Amino acid sequence: MKMGEFNMNKQGGTSDASTVESEIKTHLLVQHWRKDFPILHTSLYGKPLVYFDNAATTQKPSIVIEAENHYYRHINANVHRGIHTLSQQATEAFEATRNKIRQFINARYEHEIIFVRGTTEAINLVAQSFGRSRFKAGDEIIISAMEHHSNIVPWQILCQQTGAALRIVPVSDDGELDINAYQALLKPKTKLVAITHVSNTLGSINPVKTIIKHAHELHVPVLLDGAQAIAHIPADVQDLDCDFYAFSSHKLYGPTGIGVLYGKAELLDEMPPYQGGGDMISSVSFEGTTYNKLPYKFEAGTPNIAGAVGLGAAVDYLTAIGLDAIVKHEQSLLSYATELIANIPELRIIGNATQKTGIISWVMAGVHPHDIGTFLDRQAIAVRTGHHCTMPLMERFGVPATVRASFALYNTKNEVDKLVSAIYQARELFK
Numbered sequence: 001m002k003m004g005e006f007n008m009n010k011q012g013g014t015s016d017a018s019t020v021e022s023e024i025k026t027h028l029l030v031q032h033w034r035k036d037f038p039i040l041h042t043s044l045y046g047k048p049l050v051y052f053d054n055a056a057t058t059q060k061p062s063i064v065i066e067a068e069n070h071y072y073r074h075i076n077a078n079v080h081r082g083i084h085t086l087s088q089q090a091t092e093a094f095e096a097t098r099n100k101i102r103q104f105i106n107a108r109y110e111h112e113i114i115f116v117r118g119t120t121e122a123i124n125l126v127a128q129s130f131g132r133s134r135f136k137a138g139d140e141i142i143i144s145a146m147e148h149h150s151n152i153v154p155w156q157i158l159c160q161q162t163g164a165a166l167r168i169v170p171v172s173d174d175g176e177l178d179i180n181a182y183q184a185l186l187k188p189k190t191k192l193v194a195i196t197h198v199s200n201t202l203g204s205i206n207p208v209k210t211i212i213k214h215a216h217e218l219h220v221p222v223l224l225d226g227a228q229a230i231a232h233i234p235a236d237v238q239d240l241d242c243d244f245y246a247f248s249s250h251k252l253y254g255p256t257g258i259g260v261l262y263g264k265a266e267l268l269d270e271m272p273p274y275q276g277g278g279d280m281i282s283s284v285s286f287e288g289t290t291y292n293k294l295p296y297k298f299e300a301g302t303p304n305i306a307g308a309v310g311l312g313a314a315v316d317y318l319t320a321i322g323l324d325a326i327v328k329h330e331q332s333l334l335s336y337a338t339e340l341i342a343n344i345p346e347l348r349i350i351g352n353a354t355q356k357t358g359i360i361s362w363v364m365a366g367v368h369p370h371d372i373g374t375f376l377d378r379q380a381i382a383v384r385t386g387h388h389c390t391m392p393l394m395e396r397f398g399v400p401a402t403v404r405a406s407f408a409l410y411n412t413k414n415e416v417d418k419l420v421s422a423i424y425q426a427r428e429l430f431k
């Protein structure tokens with residue numbers, strides 16, 4: 001990783017007084033944060049829930065649940081169209097989140113923030129609007145071997161429609177992108193680079209600033225899939241200089257059914273609408289339609305207003321805690337868990353990049369991941385097993401599936417101990 005990339009604050013191995021003090025402080029902080037999440041206080045099979053499926057979706061703090069609840073109880077109305085008070089309040093609440101997101105990812109303008117259903121819809125929007133209007137046979141789109149299906153299939157569909165072709169950046173045995181191979185793939189016929197900021201299966205944090213710099217040297221725009229980054233590392237779109245950034249609210253402690261596409265205003269401005277309908281027009285007649293200005297041009301139909309309100313509360317929550325504190329805690333959990341899990345005999349961690357978020361995927365010789373997942377579930381430990389919507393990556397590592405534990409701000413070392421002890425038990429049972 002080059003200087004200027006995101007600098008992960010790795011925890012050292014010392015145990016001097018200041019480290020102990022800092023660990024106690026973090027422990028107290030995390031206990032405090034845990035109180036904000038009602039679901040963490042439930043039990044399954046008579047045991048307290050240990051939730052390690054955060055890469056799939058995070059749990060929601062009360063502030064988010066209550067924001068949606070308050071919206072429906074006291075404000076509910078459609079946005080942008082009414083002059084009555086509730087409609088204006090709904091519009092204000094909806095637009096307030098746009099501004100919070102702008103600040104959170106440091107976009108220049110509010111109209112660069114487009115509300116969509118989630119990362120998947122954001123990427124499809126770019127493929128069908130930006131890609132379909134510009135790409136032609138012979139053009140190339142670069143993605144990587146570690147992409148989620150959401151950042152593969154929309155481009156495959158686009159390739160079928162336009163005759164463009166996909167080029168794939170390979171992944172090393174450690175789970176890092178081969179940057180030399182990437183550079184070799186970049187050509188004048190490259191029309192877009194679409195890469196994940198963080199791998200949902202490996203946890204690898206990709207050197208996206210380097211990737212963007214090389215692409216921009218050839219004037220190639222870059223889309224970053226930020227689904228796994230947004231709640232775990234800083235995503236400053238101006239600093240990254242990405243052209244598009246996609247993420248889902250439900251992975252940053254917000255509701256499902258809403259997400260964000262950030263795009264540079266000059267690109268969004270030139271792009272045709274993705275869907276037609278109400279709100280995205282400025283006038284309609286049977287002779288023709290003129291489209292609304294940004295961001296509404298891309299927001300056809302009634303949006304997920306309650307979801308946006310909940311997302312705004314989630315951003316407030318994260319901002320109040322501060323990403324620095326979250327990064328520090330999750331990195332500490334990652335180091336702790338990696339050391340313990342890597343020592344389990346017959347277990348192989350898939351993904352050992354030098355820069356990772358709190359995601360650990362593994363396989364155990366002779367035991368199917370689903371069996372481990374089911375065993376852990378009976379211990380009230382929620383992990384994900386399967387291909388994690390990264391089937392080409394499974395093929396790359398020669399495994400059908402992995403078990404994946406992924407951390408969030410409310411996870412503890414004590415929970416990691418429970419996980420590790422349960423894996424040892426599973427190993428005994430299935431041996």
Ligand code: PLP
Nearest residue numbers: 118119120148150200225227248
């Ligand atoms: N990209 C990555 C890296 C993901 O991890 C996910 C979800 O797991 C997605 C895209 C798709 O997100 P969503 O299903 O919220 O649209």
